[in-house]
Amino acid sequence: MEKSKNKFTIKIALSYLLLILLASIASFYIFLEIRNYISNDTFDNNETKLLKTSALLTDIYEAESLSKRAIQHREKKNILAYSKKIDSIFTDIESLKNLSQSKNQAALLDSLCYLLEKKVTNNNALRKLKTENKTGESINNALDELNKMEASLGIITAENLAPNFNELPPKAQESIRKMANYLNENIPSDETEINRSKKTDSILQVSKQLIKGIKADNTINENSQTYQESKINQTDLELSQQLRNIITSLEKEVLVSSINDNINREAALKRSIQLAVIAAILSFLVVGIFTFIINRDFWKANVYRQKLEKEKRFSESLLKSREQLIKTVSHDLRTPLNTIMGYSEIIEKSKLSPNQNEYLTHIKSAAGYVNNLVNDLLDFTRLETGKINIKKVPLNLSQLIKESSHDLSVQYKDKDIFVILDIDDELDRDILGDPIRLRQIINNLLGNAFKFTEEGSITIKAHRLKNRFSDNLIQIQISDTGIGINKEKQQLIFKEFTQAEIDTEKKYGGYGLGLTISKKLVDLLGGRMTLESTLGVGSTFTITLPFDFTTAPTQPKIPSHEKTLHHKSTILIIDDDASFIQMVGEFLKSKNIEPILCTDFSTLQKEGLEYGVVLTDIEMPSITGFEVLTQLKSGKYGHYSDQPIIAMTGRRDLNEHLFLSHGFTTVLQKPFSNTQLFHTLQPFLSLEINSYKMTSAKPLPTEEEGTTYSLRILRSFLGDDDKSINEVLQTFIKDTSKSMETLKEAATQNNYQKSKNTAHRMLPMFRQLEVDPSCIDLLCKLESTASGSMDLLQTYDSLMNHITPLLEELRKRVATHPDHSD
Numbered sequence: 001m002e003k004s005k006n007k008f009t010i011k012i013a014l015s016y017l018l019l020i021l022l023a024s025i026a027s028f029y030i031f032l033e034i035r036n037y038i039s040n041d042t043f044d045n046n047e048t049k050l051l052k053t054s055a056l057l058t059d060i061y062e063a064e065s066l067s068k069r070a071i072q073h074r075e076k077k078n079i080l081a082y083s084k085k086i087d088s089i090f091t092d093i094e095s096l097k098n099l100s101q102s103k104n105q106a107a108l109l110d111s112l113c114y115l116l117e118k119k120v121t122n123n124n125a126l127r128k129l130k131t132e133n134k135t136g137e138s139i140n141n142a143l144d145e146l147n148k149m150e151a152s153l154g155i156i157t158a159e160n161l162a163p164n165f166n167e168l169p170p171k172a173q174e175s176i177r178k179m180a181n182y183l184n185e186n187i188p189s190d191e192t193e194i195n196r197s198k199k200t201d202s203i204l205q206v207s208k209q210l211i212k213g214i215k216a217d218n219t220i221n222e223n224s225q226t227y228q229e230s231k232i233n234q235t236d237l238e239l240s241q242q243l244r245n246i247i248t249s250l251e252k253e254v255l256v257s258s259i260n261d262n263i264n265r266e267a268a269l270k271r272s273i274q275l276a277v278i279a280a281i282l283s284f285l286v287v288g289i290f291t292f293i294i295n296r297d298f299w300k301a302n303v304y305r306q307k308l309e310k311e312k313r314f315s316e317s318l319l320k321s322r323e324q325l326i327k328t329v330s331h332d333l334r335t336p337l338n339t340i341m342g343y344s345e346i347i348e349k350s351k352l353s354p355n356q357n358e359y360l361t362h363i364k365s366a367a368g369y370v371n372n373l374v375n376d377l378l379d380f381t382r383l384e385t386g387k388i389n390i391k392k393v394p395l396n397l398s399q400l401i402k403e404s405s406h407d408l409s410v411q412y413k414d415k416d417i418f419v420i421l422d423i424d425d426e427l428d429r430d431i432l433g434d435p436i437r438l439r440q441i442i443n444n445l446l447g448n449a450f451k452f453t454e455e456g457s458i459t460i461k462a463h464r465l466k467n468r469f470s471d472n473l474i475q476i477q478i479s480d481t482g483i484g485i486n487k488e489k490q491q492l493i494f495k496e497f498t499q500a501e502i503d504t505e506k507k508y509g510g511y512g513l514g515l516t517i518s519k520k521l522v523d524l525l526g527g528r529m530t531l532e533s534t535l536g537v538g539s540t541f542t543i544t545l546p547f548d549f550t551t552a553p554t555q556p557k558i559p560s561h562e563k564t565l566h567h568k569s570t571i572l573i574i575d576d577d578a579s580f581i582q583m584v585g586e587f588l589k590s591k592n593i594e595p596i597l598c599t600d601f602s603t604l605q606k607e608g609l610e611y612g613v614v615l616t617d618i619e620m621p622s623i624t625g626f627e628v629l630t631q632l633k634s635g636k637y638g639h640y641s642d643q644p645i646i647a648m649t650g651r652r653d654l655n656e657h658l659f660l661s662h663g664f665t666t667v668l669q670k671p672f673s674n675t676q677l678f679h680t681l682q683p684f685l686s687l688e689i690n691s692y693k694m695t696s697a698k699p700l701p702t703e704e705e706g707t708t709y710s711l712r713i714l715r716s717f718l719g720d721d722d723k724s725i726n727e728v729l730q731t732f733i734k735d736t737s738k739s740m741e742t743l744k745e746a747a748t749q750n751n752y753q754k755s756k757n758t759a760h761r762m763l764p765m766f767r768q769l770e771v772d773p774s775c776i777d778l779l780c781k782l783e784s785t786a787s788g789s790m791d792l793l794q795t796y797d798s799l800m801n802h803i804t805p806l807l808e809e810l811r812k813r814v815a816t817h818p819d820h821s822d
Contacts, residue, residue, distance in 0.1 A: 011297065015290035019283060026279030030272050050098050059089045060116075067119075086120055103525040108245055337374070338670050339583050340367045346587060383520040388437075389655050390524060394550050397474065398428040401462055404442045408450055416455040424463035427474065431547045437521050442476070444514040445541050449480035453538075456481030465544065474547050479540040485533040569595040569685045570610055574601055574628055574650065575617040577729045579765045584615075584677075586724055591678070593685075599735070601628055609639035613684050615668070618649040621757045625649070629663050644684045708806040710770035726814050732765050733810050740803060743782075747792035752785060755792055759783040774801035 016335050066082040090113065097109050352360065382388045405419050449458045458480045465473040522529040527545035571593055575581045578599045585595035596611055598604050601623050614632065620623035625647050632640045644665035659667045668680050711725065739762050746754035759782035766776055778799045781790065 011294055015286065015294070018290075022279060022282055022286060022560040026275055028273050034268070034272065046760075048099060052092060052099070056089060056092045056096065059085060060091065063089060086116065089116060098228070104249060108249060128248040150503060279460045337367055337371055339580055341371075342583055342587055347589070383517065383524070388521075388524065388659070388751050390437065391434045392432045393428040393435065395433050395438070396428065396430055397433070397438070397462065397547075398423045399437055400435060401460060401476070404439055404446055405458075405460060406626075408443065408446045412450040415450065415453070417450065417453055420457055422459065422461040422463075426464050427462055430550050431474075432527065432550045433545075433547060437525065441518045441521050441543065442478075444518045445478045445543075448514060449478055449482065449539075453480045453482035456538075472547055474545050476545070477540055478541045479538060481538040484535040484537050484539055485531070486535050487533075505799050542663075542705070569612050570596060571613045571615060571681070571685075572596045572598065572609065573615045574598045574604070574620075574625075576600070576620040576622075576761055577617075578735050579728060582728055582731060587677075604637070605639075606636060612643060613681060614640075614643055614645040615648055616645060618647055621761060625664075626662055633663065633732065646680060708772050708775075708802075708809055729810055729814050732769065733807055733814070734808060735765070736762065736803065740800065743796050743799070747796040750792060752792070755782050756785065771806060772802055775799065775806070778802070 063082060063085040066078060066085055069078045069082075093109050093113055093116075097106055195778055340363065344360060344367065347360055348364075401423060402421065405421065409417075446458070446460075458478065461477040461479075462474075463475060465475040519529050522543055522545070525545055527543060528543045529544075531539065533539035534544070571588060573581045573584060573595050576599050578597075581595070581597045581599065586599050597610060601620075603653075616625045616628045621632075625699045629645055631637070632645065633642075645663070647664045647667045648657045648670055649667065656667050665684070666680060668677065741760050742758045743755060746752075746758065759779045763776070763779050763783060766779060778795060782792075782795060782799075
């Protein structure tokens, strides 16, 4: 079962491990696909390139404006701003080249750089042309020539008055010009009209030449500027075209990249979905497979559990049935056993022949064996069900061991065995314990030692054991020189109904319960039992028990002598077994005690009886002993005035405390001997202890047999007392007639329980009279029948056919007896 449970756990753990492994692998591959999905996303990169391209286009336009401003105004700050902008454009182009992975885009950017450099060169050339300004230089040269001509003609000019005229402030230049004009107006004129005309012609001629030169220079300058401007415009067109190409290329690249990204995304997504689907399918397969396996195991385990529960219930039912069977059998056995043992004691006091004495010894031995077996079975059942309570009363362990060894030595006096006692003097004082259970343990172990030892010795050691854990321990060792036990089989002997060897039971007898009960009792007492044995040498049983010393006195031992009364006493006996109470009554009469016999409590009169003690059975069909106790103490019976009530029972699972707590004075366990009966009655009646001497008796008459019955067993109990035999027979006839009426009523009502109870009550006496076996078989079937399993009316008719001739024959036998009276 444990192995199956471990397999079940391993399968569950393996299923979880596989699921975790599958989930890990799927997660890993899905993570790779997601990473590829993210890494394939070039949208941000393309967007960055587009933004940078747009910014580059803006910067180029801005640089164009700055170049025009620098050309027009020729200021240094404009030229510096233009240079910085051009440098930043080149830097942006380089960053774009780093972002671009396409060779085409790289080539376009390189051509853009070339065009920008070309434009910068053209701008510089144009600016240079503008800066040189050759047209103004030609005009200035012409003016200088005119000034020289004026000077040669005696005209005073501002430049002649101030050589650094052009560097002077405008107001100074204006003042100098006014001065030059004033001087020219006041210079005396000595020229003739002819000279003046010649001068004018010369001036005109020179002016024409100067203007022509200026015009020619201006034309050349304009042509150069036009050329440079056309080159710049061409470069701007190429730049714009190149920028459009770059933007188109980028847009195309973005579009293609976007398409590729989408394709890659879809592929990665599909792969991820496929992986997830595959993982899910595999997971479902794993879950399904292991669910099937685990459910199959669980179903098997459930089936096994149901079978085990069914077997457990069946076992518990068997145990209960066994317990009930043992209780019932023990109860049913104790009554005839008590009868056998009681009549055996009566017969033993008669004059018997040697053969009869031998027969009687065998009867007593067999009765004792059955009694011990019943006791052991009950003890074993009570131990298994935990219904044995341990008492703690003062006892003398040394005296108990000595008594047990003496009793068993007497029992096995025919064997050549001597007993060695080694008891510590410290144990010759009172301790607290359960004397009944201790005696039972020691008797069982000593009985085994005597039984398996043919000759030699048995040693009993008892001493106080002290160790570091406790000094309140007693160790009892019982050693023998018997047959010994193999080491491999030493633990086997502690199992119920088991002996070491197969032929042990045949050779030495026994039923294999003594050691089992002893071991369980030792465990119940909180002790420990061990065994050391060598085959052919002997065995040693060691018992270690906890104990406590006490100063309370032990209960005085009642001497085991027989008792008789010197004056008449009366005892009320209530039991449904008429033959049993008649036997007890006959025995009490022989001891000068008057019995009042009652087999049906409902017929007990409520007034006019005198008795000193009440003996009542516990289990009766119509009423229990507890109900008898309640009825007597209820005040309904005037003859009861708080006399002692003693319970008689064959049930050993009910302890004495239960009866005492309900109001019983004490308990008498069936079967009991006459001595036990007298010991129980002594505290409540005026009994004196006397030794009982055997009296002579007439030899037993020849057995008398009828055609349907035999008085052999009955005569073995009552001897030659025909009067007592007739009384028993009359009681039997009366009870049987009444029982048959009850059976008829039960059969008519189809009441199986009532039939069983009646058959159970009839069987003991039918067996004592050795009635026809077919009649006994019918009663046995009625006693054990289950509801609806047989036809009660048909069985009653068959039984009536057997019992009618039996009763007729018994009536004739009783009627012909001399002491008979109607």
